[in-house]
Amino acid sequence: MKKNIGKTRIGFFSLSCCEGCELAVLELNRDFVNALGFVEILESRILREKNPEQELGIAFVEGSIVGKDDLEKIQKIRQRSKFLVAMGACATIAGIPGIRNSLPEKTKSALPLHAVKKPLAAVHRLSDFVKVDFELQGCAINEKEFLKILVQLHHGFFPRLEEVPVCKECKEKENPCLLLKGIACLGPVTYAGCDALCPGVKAQCIGCRGFTKDANFASLKSMFKEFGLKGNEIKNLFTYFNNNPFEKGGF
Numbered sequence: 001m002k003k004n005i006g007k008t009r010i011g012f013f014s015l016s017c018c019e020g021c022e023l024a025v026l027e028l029n030r031d032f033v034n035a036l037g038f039v040e041i042l043e044s045r046i047l048r049e050k051n052p053e054q055e056l057g058i059a060f061v062e063g064s065i066v067g068k069d070d071l072e073k074i075q076k077i078r079q080r081s082k083f084l085v086a087m088g089a090c091a092t093i094a095g096i097p098g099i100r101n102s103l104p105e106k107t108k109s110a111l112p113l114h115a116v117k118k119p120l121a122a123v124h125r126l127s128d129f130v131k132v133d134f135e136l137q138g139c140a141i142n143e144k145e146f147l148k149i150l151v152q153l154h155h156g157f158f159p160r161l162e163e164v165p166v167c168k169e170c171k172e173k174e175n176p177c178l179l180l181k182g183i184a185c186l187g188p189v190t191y192a193g194c195d196a197l198c199p200g201v202k203a204q205c206i207g208c209r210g211f212t213k214d215a216n217f218a219s220l221k222s223m224f225k226e227f228g229l230k231g232n233e234i235k236n237l238f239t240y241f242n243n244n245p246f247e248k249g250g251f
């Protein structure tokens with residue numbers, strides 16, 4: 001007889017971000033409605049669900065830690081959640097809010113953080129401050145990857161995603177390689193999972209899914225120099241999404 005494992009209690013939370021990753025989940029449409037057969041959503045600003053006292057099986061958290069409010073929020077979420085998933089580039093690699101980390105001090109002071117109470121000295125990903133059990137990459141996340149790991153976690157399996165660079169998916173789709181045309185593409189050092197979305201429309205990969213563990217930055221940087229890119233242009237490309245202050249990429 002099929003074992004009844006009950007519904008998994010989940011919550012969606014947003015720190016400093018555009019909330020695009022939670023919206024990507026809603027784009028699952030019918031699959032999202034079907035998922036409600038095995039999950040119970042206890043927290044979601046967009047879906048107007050709020051149950052702050054209840055424990056969660058899985059917390060999905062998007063957004064970066066920009067101010068002390070974000071920090072206090074993520075610590076409380078961690079305390080009440082068995083499994084915490086950082087969702088999207090803001091949460092996993094500091095992402096778009098993290099661009100601030102790479103700006104000169106003069107520019108930063110000209111861009112005050114009006115909306116953020118008590119900003120921290122730098123913008124952080126979640127794992128700088130709390131234990132993160134799994135990272136779902138991308139800006140925005142791939143909703144099919146979200147569904148896959150939700151099903152795996154519901155059935156008690158630790159999720160696994162393939163750790164290969166964007167180039168693998170790009171080759172599988174038989175896209176012409178942009179590097180051969182002298183266009184600086186970060187596909188060789190960026191985690192796949194987006195179906196090589198940008199090269200598929202002839203746009204360079206700018207690293208929104210984070211860098212692979214074995215990334216050969218030196219070789220790619222010297223190639224970009226040969227393409228005629230200046231030092232600051234190379235730095236801007238590598239740090240467009242990957243702006244974590246605790247990581248020294250040497251850009």
Ligand code: SF4
Pocket residue numbers: 017018019020021022062063087088089090091095096138139140141
């Ligand atoms: S990762 Fe991108 S889509 Fe997701 S919350 Fe951040 S900026 Fe928005």
Ligand code: SF4
Pocket residue numbers: 166167168170171175176177178179185186187188196199205
């Ligand atoms: S276009 Fe970019 S992602 Fe595609 S194969 Fe070339 S370097 Fe890799």
Ligand code: SF4
Pocket residue numbers: 138139166190191194195196197198199204205206207208209
């Ligand atoms: S190709 Fe690169 S920048 Fe574009 S979606 Fe994929 S990982 Fe992100």
